[in-house]
Amino acid sequence: LPKLEAYDKSLPYSYALGMYPCQTLLDSRPGIASRLLLDETAARGEGIDGLRSRCAELGIRHEAAARVLRRESKKHNCYAALVFDKYVDTLCAEASHVVLHQLSDAGNMGTILRACLGFGVKDIAIIRPAADLFEPHLIRASMGAAFAMRVAMYDAFEEYRAAYPNHALYPFMLEGATPLSEAALSGVKPYALVFGNEGRGLPPDFARLGQAVVIPHSGAIDSLNVAVAVGIGVYVFTQGRSD
Amino acid sequence: LPKLEAYDKSLPYSYALGMYPCQTLLDSRPGIASRLLLDETAARGEGIDGLRSRCAELGIRHEAAARVLRRESKKHNCYAALVFDKYVDTLCAEASHVVLHQLSDAGNMGTILRACLGFGVKDIAIIRPAADLFEPHLIRASMGAAFAMRVAMYDAFEEYRAAYPNHALYPFMLEGATPLSEAALSGVKPYALVFGNEGRGLPPDFARLGQAVVIPHSGAIDSLNVAVAVGIGVYVFTQGRSD
Numbered sequence: 001l002p003k004l005e006a007y008d009k010s011l012p013y014s015y016a017l018g019m020y021p022c023q024t025l026l027d028s029r030p031g032i033a034s035r036l037l038l039d040e041t042a043a044r045g046e047g048i049d050g051l052r053s054r055c056a057e058l059g060i061r062h063e064a065a066a067r068v069l070r071r072e073s074k075k076h077n078c079y080a081a082l083v084f085d086k087y088v089d090t091l092c093a094e095a096s097h098v099v100l101h102q103l104s105d106a107g108n109m110g111t112i113l114r115a116c117l118g119f120g121v122k123d124i125a126i127i128r129p130a131a132d133l134f135e136p137h138l139i140r141a142s143m144g145a146a147f148a149m150r151v152a153m154y155d156a157f158e159e160y161r162a163a164y165p166n167h168a169l170y171p172f173m174l175e176g177a178t179p180l181s182e183a184a185l186s187g188v189k190p191y192a193l194v195f196g197n198e199g200r201g202l203p204p205d206f207a208r209l210g211q212a213v214v215i216p217h218s219g220a221i222d223s224l225n226v227a228v229a230v231g232i233g234v235y236v237f238t239q240g241r242s243d
Numbered sequence: 244l245p246k247l248e249a250y251d252k253s254l255p256y257s258y259a260l261g262m263y264p265c266q267t268l269l270d271s272r273p274g275i276a277s278r279l280l281l282d283e284t285a286a287r288g289e290g291i292d293g294l295r296s297r298c299a300e301l302g303i304r305h306e307a308a309a310r311v312l313r314r315e316s317k318k319h320n321c322y323a324a325l326v327f328d329k330y331v332d333t334l335c336a337e338a339s340h341v342v343l344h345q346l347s348d349a350g351n352m353g354t355i356l357r358a359c360l361g362f363g364v365k366d367i368a369i370i371r372p373a374a375d376l377f378e379p380h381l382i383r384a385s386m387g388a389a390f391a392m393r394v395a396m397y398d399a400f401e402e403y404r405a406a407y408p409n410h411a412l413y414p415f416m417l418e419g420a421t422p423l424s425e426a427a428l429s430g431v432k433p434y435a436l437v438f439g440n441e442g443r444g445l446p447p448d449f450a451r452l453g454q455a456v457v458i459p460h461s462g463a464i465d466s467l468n469v470a471v472a473v474g475i476g477v478y479v480f481t482q483g484r485s486d
Binding site: 020107115119120141218220221225239 | 263358464478
């Protein structure tokens with residue numbers, strides 16, 4: 001078996017660290033899992049045993065790899081991981097999307113994927129430069145949600161737009177003209193909710209691309225954390241409306 | 244001047260790292276700032292100069308301390324910080340509260356404070372064991388919001404409740420009986436929105452303390468990230484209602 005390298009963006013594989021991400025991976029994309037890594041010194045609980053037997057059924061071999069688990073998780077309480085092959089997704093043209101424009105923080109991005117999946121938005125466009133979708137920390141912050149969704153990467157917003165020209169665009173901006181509750185009530189489906197970078201937000205010209213939405217908040221803060229903003233935006237668009 | 248120690252919970256002071264947290268500190272609690280730390284090798288921009296002159300007016304001395312800035316921020320792009328004395332707050336009894344029960348992640352807690360302040364909930368109860376409010380990473384994740392709010396710590400939920408017995412309690416729980424939108428519509432003021440630990444949520448008996456609220460989401464995810472859940476809960480309670 002080839003030696004498992006420290007994760008790097010250029011590798012063709014990555015690591016799903018921890019029980020929950022492993023389970024989601026096996027539920028959603030069993031074909032991409034290649035090796036089950038276990039910390040054999042850890043107490044064997046039901047979770048680990050279940051994972052082992054599922055992998056055995058799928059023909060995925062398991063191996064003792066405590067050192068790799070510690071190296072990739074940077075923690076001492078990660079007892080299982082799956083090595084998986086990276087993949088490329090295409091978005092569903094009929095479904096609503098969330099577009100993440102140049103988000104740089106892997107933790108934010110994982111948290112966002114988890115919230116979007118929870119609210120039923122399963123198609124995510126990532127506009128580069130952005131955090132690496134397959135970075136183990138992002139996959140872990142998503143609790144494996146990344147595997148249960150379609151996530152596609154684009155080098156520019158125009159490239160995404162050319163592929164999906166008919167979605168009603170709702171760029172979320174501090175200077176947006178329409179409050180979220182109002183935008184959601186009149187929201188046209190399928191829609192694309194567009195969110196910008198942690199520090200910079202969206203470039204001003206995005207206001208002209210669709211109906212610019214603001215989540216009203218007091219001037220006591222500069223802005224909301226982007227994962228919180230996406231969570232609120234997707235919640236209100238999916239649940240705060242009557243249809 | 245005494246040597247500045249590496250931050251530790253037991254120290255009587257902490258560090259507000261970065262321009263925005265420093266500004267919020269000076270706006271909200273100028274009396275607790277004792278020393279302005281600057282990276283004198285950094286290009287002096289308007290922000291740094293403004294901070295220096297404000298500190299000079301307030302009688303806060305500045306000093307070159309690039310090494311302390313790097314040590315405390317663990318980054319190379321932190322050019323200014325204020326040393327501040329820790330303080331104790333009391334909550335406003337007439338205002339609505341957010342109660343954070345045993346949250347352990349400093350980043351989540353900072354993100355939550357920022358969102359609460361943005362939506363006008365300025366009184367936060369923290370039930371221990373919990374992340375240390377004054378940890379520099381928490382203050383930074385809050386973008387200094389912590390300084391512009393009242394945050395009080397309690398050793399048990401009962402202690403908080405004894406101090407504020409009249410707030411209508413809304414514990415947020417996966418097994419909550421009332422959907423958020425419904426709970427918010429009938430919400431009684433002042434209210435206390437109660438959120439549990441990242442991994443465990445709230446203990447089951449919290450359901451009996453008030454009207455248990457659920458943020459409906461699909462079974463494809465285990466739970467929402469707690470900062471996202473608080474953001475949605477506070478948004479809907481403060482803005483999704485007509486009064």
